[in-house]
Amino acid sequence: MRYEWLIALRYLRAKRKQTFISVISFISVAGVTLGVAALILVLAIMTGFHDGVRQQILGNIPHVLVQAQDDRARDWPELAERLRQADPRVRAVAPFVSQQVMLLAGDQVTAVNLKGIDADSRVLQQDYQTLDGRSLAELLLQPAGRYPGLVLAADTAATLGVGLGQRVDVIPPDFSLTPFGVIPKIRPFEVVAIARQRGGFLDTYYAYLGLEAASSLIGRTAGQLSGLEIELAGFDQAPAVAAQLQQQLDAGLTVRSWQDLFGSFLAALKLEKLGLFIVLAIIVLVAAFNIGTTLIMVVMEKNKDIAILRSMGASAGSILAIFLFKGLLIGLCGTGLGTALGLTLALKADAIIRGLERSLGVTLFDSAVYGMERFPSQVVPADVLTVMATAMAICLLATLYPALRAARLDPAEALRYE
Incomplete structure (x- = not known):
């Protein structure tokens, strides 16, 4: 293990007189954990709700609709056979x-x-x-x-x-x-x-x-x-198939996918999901400010240690790596715990809601109102990876200023009055 990692790990374990810094580090980890868990849970619920509404729409609505632009009789059986042979996805x-x-x-x-x-x-x-x-x-x-x-x-x-x-x-x-x-x-x-x-x-x-x-x-x-x-x-194949069939069929026929019929409504759901992602990402951003504050306090406290390391031959890049590693460790702990908590809540959302309803004697999710038999929650791996990558990126960005300040510290100035 490189010595930069050893020093970063040691700085995470504060001495008795530096307990306050350790408490702030714990708060930072807790903030990242809650932010990541909230993001994963809300995105899973929004995805489940989105898919539930889409399934309701597609329950009796075709994936692709072919209609004539006039009321003239057409050879529909022959056209149906052409459509069956036009694409293997049909x-x-x-x-x-x-x-x-x-x-x-x-x-x-x-x-x-x-x-x-x-x-x-x-x-x-x-x-x-x-x-x-x-x-x-x-x-x-x-x-x-x-x-x-x-x-x-x-x-x-x-x-x-x-x-x-x-x-x-x-x-x-x-x-x-x-x-x-x-x-x-x-x-x-x-x-x-x-x-x-x-x-x-x-x-x-x-x-x-x-x-x-x-x-x-x-x-x-x-x-x-x-x-x-x-x-x-698959319903997601509808736009491509509709566009292909429109080119193959006569001009008097109109081909529309289910997105053409109800795309604006589902686009609104996607926009709402994006908005919630941005709002909840602010929780992670606030926790990242705590990480930055913690590292700034550590840099101020460890001025002498940094100066001694530089005088012993440590490069500015090594000092930068020490504090980047510390911020990375805080981010990894928070992101890992938050991902585990978020996945647990998302996968058990329906059971949790039912348990709360039985315990509190209230109806939190009425299936008759939403037209869904169970509380909607669907974990999408791409969403989870996006949340994790976003959280880690925010945490690393929060460590840049304190780490750069530590790397630029002049050892002679720090040890002048010692």
């Missing part, structure tokens, strides 16, 4: 039709976007309460009841006051001219599935039918679809 292509409609149940009315789906739709992969426990695909695509099947979000079902097996009338924006005036067309449907989780971000505004029933309801032929929904291997 996992499924599902046709759909959609239309704004009114739902009527008793004296309750609500507006939804009615979407007709087929067997390849990602809607069928979500968690629903179904009639008689049967599969959603069977209930929607192979109806055996008096009326075609209809799938509702939990909030929509609550608004209408309906449950499984009950009738809901659908009123499309299509009217019939009779001798008695203009009369809306009303079609009865049976509620065959209701989403299990309330509070979905977009599911409240959607209701689902089988593709054939929806096309019949809104007066479209088999070739007149609203578009195609593309599911990819």
Whole structure:
């Protein structure tokens, strides 16, 4: 071990008359620890919340959406096959039709976007309460009841006051001219599935039918679809795939990724995460000022020791290294302890919240409000490494001035009156 490390370690163990300096060193380590732990914990929670909201959006929203710019009939089956072969990242292509409609149940009315789906739709992969426990695909695509099947979000079902097996009338924006005036067309449907989780971000505004029933309801032929929904291997691949498909398809088709549809909202979440990172990094910065203060006091206290080392042949670089090493040790201790504490809290966040709720008898996280089954916390290794690197950089920067001052000390001036 180089002697600079030995001297730095010795300076960390203060003598009895220098206990105050040791206390400040402990406070510096504690400040870095709390700052790093807070950063890791908050970033993990923000990442978990961000991914939870994104999952809610992507629950029934396609990764990539292909739509025609007009209502002309297109050869959608051939186009769907082209899209399946266009890129290996494309996992499924599902046709759909959609239309704004009114739902009527008793004296309750609500507006939804009615979407007709087929067997390849990602809607069928979500968690629903179904009639008689049967599969959603069977209930929607192979109806055996008096009326075609209809799938509702939990909030929509609550608004209408309906449950499984009950009738809901659908009123499309299509009217019939009779001798008695203009009369809306009303079609009865049976509620065959209701989403299990309330509070979905977009599911409240959607209701689902089988593709054939929806096309019949809104007066479209088999070739007149609203578009195609593309599911990819990963949601982060959507912008690249959408850009590639847009270049390959006809000019009359529009290709949009889910970021194009909801990117501004998710960008706001990212900006909030960045803002919290900057604010909480100030905690580490305050602790770094304590490190700088500690080293300045050590330099003032060790003037004679520094002068003797210089007179014995120690270079200015060695003196600089001694104090840099001391600041590095404080930063390493604080960053290491803070990382361990932050990871522990982040990985056990849901259990900690549940334990506090049981102990205090209060609800700290209502899953129905946020639409998430557990408290969101997701540790991203890149975030942890960024926090550690930022903390170490701040700590090292705080040691520069005291270390440079010690390196520039004139030994003759320091020992003049000794």
